[in-house]
Amino acid sequence: xxxxxxxxxxxxxxxxxxxxxxxxxxxxxxxxxxxxxxxxxxxxxxxxxxxxxxxxxxxxxxxxxxxxxxxxxxxxxxxxxxxxxxxxxxxxxxxxxxxxxxxxxxxxxxxxxxxxxxxxxxxxxxxxxxxxxxxxxxxxxxxxxxxxxxxxxxxxxxxxxxxxxxxxxxxxxxxxxxxxxxxxxxxxxxxxxxxxxxxxxxxxxxxxxxxxxxxxxxxxxxxxxxxxxxxxxxxxxxxxxxxxxxxxxxxxxxxxxxxxxxxxxxxxxxxxxxxxxxxxxxxxxxxxxxxxxxxxxxxxxxxxxxxxxxxxxxxxxxxxxxxxxxxxxxxxxxxxxxxxxxxxxxxxxxxxxxxxxxxxxxxxxxxxxxxxxxxxxxxxxxxxxxxxxxxxxxxxxxxxxxxxxxxxxxxxxxxxxxxxxxxxxxxxxxxxxxxxxxxxxxxxxxxxxxxxxxxxxxxxxxxxxxxxx
Amino acid sequence: xxxxxxxxxxxxxxxxxxxxxxxxxxxxxxxxxxxxxxxxxxxxxxxxxxxxxxxxxxxxxxxxxxxxxxxxxxxxxxxxxxxxxxxxxxxxxxxxxxxxxxxxxxxxxxxxxxxxxxxxxxxxxxxxxxxxxxxxxxxxxxxxxxxxxxxxxxxxxxxxxxxxxxxxxxxxxxxxxxxxxxxxxxxxxxxxxxxxxxxxxxxxxxxxxxxxxxxxxxxxxxxxxxxxxxxxxxxxxxxxxxxxxxxxxxxxxxxxxxxxxxxxxxxxxxxxxxxxxxxxxxxxxxxxxxxxxxxxxxxxxxxxxxxxxxxxxxxxxxxxxxxxxxxxxxxxxxxxxxxxxxxxxxxxxxxxxxxxxxxxxxxxxxxxxxxxxxxxxxxxxxxxxxxxxxxxxxxxxxxxxxxxxxxxxxxxxxxxxxxxxxxxxx
Numbered sequence: 001x002x003x004x005x006x007x008x009x010x011x012x013x014x015x016x017x018x019x020x021x022x023x024x025x026x027x028x029x030x031x032x033x034x035x036x037x038x039x040x041x042x043x044x045x046x047x048x049x050x051x052x053x054x055x056x057x058x059x060x061x062x063x064x065x066x067x068x069x070x071x072x073x074x075x076x077x078x079x080x081x082x083x084x085x086x087x088x089x090x091x092x093x094x095x096x097x098x099x100x101x102x103x104x105x106x107x108x109x110x111x112x113x114x115x116x117x118x119x120x121x122x123x124x125x126x127x128x129x130x131x132x133x134x135x136x137x138x139x140x141x142x143x144x145x146x147x148x149x150x151x152x153x154x155x156x157x158x159x160x161x162x163x164x165x166x167x168x169x170x171x172x173x174x175x176x177x178x179x180x181x182x183x184x185x186x187x188x189x190x191x192x193x194x195x196x197x198x199x200x201x202x203x204x205x206x207x208x209x210x211x212x213x214x215x216x217x218x219x220x221x222x223x224x225x226x227x228x229x230x231x232x233x234x235x236x237x238x239x240x241x242x243x244x245x246x247x248x249x250x251x252x253x254x255x256x257x258x259x260x261x262x263x264x265x266x267x268x269x270x271x272x273x274x275x276x277x278x279x280x281x282x283x284x285x286x287x288x289x290x291x292x293x294x295x296x297x298x299x300x301x302x303x304x305x306x307x308x309x310x311x312x313x314x315x316x317x318x319x320x321x322x323x324x325x326x327x328x329x330x331x332x333x334x335x336x337x338x339x340x341x342x343x344x345x346x347x348x349x350x351x352x353x354x355x356x357x358x359x360x361x362x363x364x365x366x367x368x369x370x371x372x373x374x375x376x377x378x379x380x381x382x383x384x385x386x387x388x389x390x391x392x393x394x395x396x397x398x399x400x401x402x403x404x405x406x407x408x409x410x411x412x413x414x415x416x417x418x419x420x421x422x423x424x425x426x427x428x429x430x431x432x433x434x435x436x437x438x439x440x441x442x443x444x445x446x447x448x449x450x451x452x453x454x455x456x457x458x459x460x461x462x463x464x465x466x467x468x469x
Numbered sequence: 470x471x472x473x474x475x476x477x478x479x480x481x482x483x484x485x486x487x488x489x490x491x492x493x494x495x496x497x498x499x500x501x502x503x504x505x506x507x508x509x510x511x512x513x514x515x516x517x518x519x520x521x522x523x524x525x526x527x528x529x530x531x532x533x534x535x536x537x538x539x540x541x542x543x544x545x546x547x548x549x550x551x552x553x554x555x556x557x558x559x560x561x562x563x564x565x566x567x568x569x570x571x572x573x574x575x576x577x578x579x580x581x582x583x584x585x586x587x588x589x590x591x592x593x594x595x596x597x598x599x600x601x602x603x604x605x606x607x608x609x610x611x612x613x614x615x616x617x618x619x620x621x622x623x624x625x626x627x628x629x630x631x632x633x634x635x636x637x638x639x640x641x642x643x644x645x646x647x648x649x650x651x652x653x654x655x656x657x658x659x660x661x662x663x664x665x666x667x668x669x670x671x672x673x674x675x676x677x678x679x680x681x682x683x684x685x686x687x688x689x690x691x692x693x694x695x696x697x698x699x700x701x702x703x704x705x706x707x708x709x710x711x712x713x714x715x716x717x718x719x720x721x722x723x724x725x726x727x728x729x730x731x732x733x734x735x736x737x738x739x740x741x742x743x744x745x746x747x748x749x750x751x752x753x754x755x756x757x758x759x760x761x762x763x764x765x766x767x768x769x770x771x772x773x774x775x776x777x778x779x780x781x782x783x784x785x786x787x788x789x790x791x792x793x794x795x796x797x798x799x800x801x802x803x804x805x806x807x808x809x810x811x812x813x814x815x816x817x818x819x820x821x822x823x824x825x826x827x828x829x830x831x832x833x834x835x836x837x838x839x840x841x842x843x844x845x846x847x848x849x850x851x852x853x854x855x856x857x858x859x860x861x862x863x864x865x866x867x868x869x870x871x872x873x874x875x876x877x878x879x880x881x882x883x884x885x886x887x888x889x890x891x892x893x894x895x
Contacts, residue, residue, distance in 0.1 A: 070820075071658075072657070072658055072814060072818065074817075074819070077818050077819045077820050078819040080819065080820045081818075081819030081820045081822070081823040081824070082819075084823070084824070085820070086820060086824040087820050088656065089656060089657050089658045089814075089818070090658060091657075091658025091659075091660065093658070093660045093661075094654065094655055094657075094658040094659055094660055094722060095655070095658070096655070096720060097720065
């Protein structure tokens, strides 16, 4: 599980050697610890003239008590003043050379046409090299489909290319993200902005998230315990990524209902026992599994708030050598069982108001992978499930989203041949593998009651892997 | 201002040209300069043997022996010796504060006329003996026997000869005024170019004020100096761009060209109630309408040392039901170009105006054509106590020539102080 190369290049001698011979030098990413501030250094907030997101952004920055700087530009200063954000002034010419920022935030929603895209250059060219270690670059735009004018939609779509490139340019563990806000969704920004600003999003980079309108607001939420009073079902919770998910959801205040197969009962009960949750032992592919799950959550807890479909398996073989059992097992566990469970829970209204369904897709599901026709089919199907269900569950006040992990350091990856493992680790913008907690934190962001506007998204937790990008 | 108060007229003022430190006034004392300036005012307004309500003046760098400097200066003029006088001190706000004090007494009917003024010499500055030596000398003075005297004298050490020269530093921060201004400039993202432009405009406006004769009856030659020594009519942004930064380190933006130099000089203005003015057949140039001082907490809250006027002006405007744009002329003391620019940026910044000044909307902007129209401290120089009198006299005449209108004065001062006032054409 340990990345010996990363440990080596982060020793004093390793740093010198790797720099001299131009080897990738992954830094140790900052990761969230309880009680930490959302962002641990100064934040620079800029905006293209006429944008509508500077004000809600400033509100969030005021709420997290960030040390904010802005250019002395009337639009963004007015937004800051309206948000009661006592922002400092920043000008590239007068700033000292050693002024750095933990995060650069730019409201690009005012960009109306391709010529206005110049605003991106104007804000980031003098600032991008001032991003701190494990820093953040976040661009906010208007969802292109919600743009009223053709040229505006074109320009807003162009933001993706910019953000994906800047994500590849920033160094030392810094990441870049694009947040699209749909119409009437300006006030739904907070949970996403907090996630992306914080070390919780350590291994997420170059991603695009779309936030839409929702009737559920986050007023009065305890951001340290957002899932307080909520029940979260996690399948495959006994070990690996599932265990990390259970832990993070429990940390956020949820009562976790851990589910796993009878063969893993002991491990499951140990894991869930530590978290003070409940263990549910069954095989999700059993015919009666959906009914049993629905019955259990309704009887024991009166329903469930968060459903995380984490259980998944691989049975790799190239297609010509793959027997039917390998195909069926993977498809059943990774996709069909999830569909059946969702249908049953929805039919019996077992998922409570403002509830969440979170699925786990995979980089293979996006890019495809030799030897994984079965697995990639199931994981691409998960994306299809998110896309096909989003509108339906959205009408019920629920959301469905998926994470797509890239190379995550687990027992599974530790067993890979070294060349494959090293390639997987290094071929991403952060030059290292992610940790199970990175996937779990992303799921916790989807699961938050404040994330009602985040629906139908697939977010890769892959350090901006080159594969499938 | 109180509705029952009397209107306070500015009848005019005069000053000597301001000299650079260790220039033509190197051997002139504060008293020499103030006496000469008062005497020029006496001549200008035929005040010979006149007993005025009072004369209030002050300076920053004073010898301790000069506790009654203004009174002594009055006694050296042709004013009636029965004219009372006193010294005041409020750093760079001294001159304007003196005018406010005299004006308030006139408004209340306590006096009918008065002179307000200020002076400073950075050349003939007081030098105090070393603190150790001072203690030894005081002990010597207290000694009653020869033995005790010898014992005290035996404590004299060579290093005690090093004198204490007054420093241009804030006592509670240890930073010079310039370093404070450099911090503000950085906080507000003030660029080198805009500072140099402001400095050039100051020099051009002052040069024009001399060339058009505007200053003919406002400045009286002294010790062979006829114009402000610091004035560079031919300066340009290109020339100023060549200067090296003096504050804010190597990357600093503040130079000798966009900061005021240490200077020597004095200025006075004649204020009176309308009846007194009419009785003496002296035309009123302008009225002092209201004034406001404020202070920032540069020590604990780390506010910009020279930002106090940003607080004073909104209070002044609110009390007089005016907006920042309601003025025809603005006189903002140019301690440093960066200070003026910080002030202007703060007043139009929504964040500063809401969070610091408690305003729902930015205070507003000032048209640059209306700012320091006859030059400012960057061109004229800035003998600390004398700047207020220079500005009041210049603004009064500007309003008189304009025939109508309103002017705003804003002066920052050491110690986080700000002194501001409104004047109106007669």
